[in-house]
Amino acid sequence: MAFFEVDQLSLSFGGVRAVRDVSFEVAQGEVFAIIGPNGAGKTSVFNLITRVFDASAGSVRLLGREITGVARHDVVRHGIARTFQNIELFEGATVLDNLMLGRHCAPHGSLLAQLFDLPVVRRAETATREVVEDVIALLDLAPHRMSLVAGLPYGIRKIVELGRALVAGPKLLLLDEPASGLNPEETHELAHWIRDISDALGITVVMVEHDMSLVSAVADRVLVMEQGQVLTSGTPAEVQSDPRVIAAYLGA
Template sequence: MAFLEIDNVTLTFRGIAALTGVSFTVDKGGIVSLIGPNGAGKTSMLNCISGRYTPDSGSIHLGGRDLLAVPAHARTSLGLSRTFQNIALFKGLSVLDNLMVGRHARMSYGLLASILYFGPARRAEDAHRRRVEDVIDFLRLSPYRHHPAGKLPYGVQKRVELGRAMAAESDLILLDEPMAGMNLEETEDMARYILDINEEWGMTVLLVEHDMGVVMDISSKVVVLDFGRVLAEGPPEAVMADPAVVAAYLGGEDAVFLGR
């Protein structure tokens, strides 16, 4: 069984099918890109995996465990984390605290320890701070450590959000358009971070991205969605050469007749 296995997932909103019988797999240690035109169902797919939407039918397994049987907030402890397309940071918390929240599922001390801030809480805060500082160093966020996240520049906020997902030290990280709205330099940095997260930090990456240059360069596998269906799946070069994919992006010769 593959690491992440999506089998025959169908998701509808009052009769409108967002996903129709979507199946694909993500192997452990890979960087898999989910691409497709606007409205193809890429973000809906991520939302099904992370638990914001519940598919009408089909199954999603992560490392052999049934994700759909677990509520969204408990999926983090199964080794899942994600970022959002529109920045979804905790604006009132500092960068440091945003990353510490990322480790929420990994901390376990109770209410009383919180209130009294004795033994377990003190030790856990210290230990988790150390791990968070590794992420801060890696993403070069140290100048912003104590700044409120909401007041940082856009590119930095994107990095903080990546950091929050990394801080969870999950096995699978879902990135929803990490390069959206970034300039060339920031895009290159982000691509480098994603490669390092994959190779050094050992996280499997499932990526939704519109920047085809990046997708072709870093992906080990590409899955193309169009109108809620999987159009193609395979290595980047093979997918790019697929006439169906070209047609979906540029419009095929018979597109006019099909009414697309």
């Protein structure tokens, strides 16, 4: 059984077949990148995995468990967290509060236990705080802990979003264009964090990315999509030298 399997996944918007029979497998601990020209269907694949859209056909399995029937708000409980192409944070809240909210899916005891402030709830809150503090330390966010997200530079906000996905304690982390809007130095730093997330925390990463410097630096394997379909897959070096991939990017 593969750690994560996408099997014959398809999605249509009216007449547009955004995703067509897409299949791939990701091993535990791998950093796996999905690349392809604009409109290739990469974000649609993420939206199918995270149940934003219903697949017209196919299946998605994490550790053998079917995800395609899970409610959207329950996907994170099944071990899958994601970041978005356009940052989705609470702008008027602090970094700390945004990170605490990322943990809201963790069980905090029954409603009665919460109403009476029982020890089980307090223990859960302490555990949440510990996880959040670990993520703040891992991503060097301590200087920004009490800052409002709205006032932070774009590059820091992207890292906060990464942190918010991490505090959910995912087995599988989906990153949608994590390097977009970052300068080369920030992208270089991001590469270190992605490797740490994979190597030190053992979290499997699947990312959609256009920046080939990041893909080459962190990805173990790359899936190339074109017009909703899988064009090829391989190591970053293999796919970059593949004439079919070069032609797809040149629009040939």
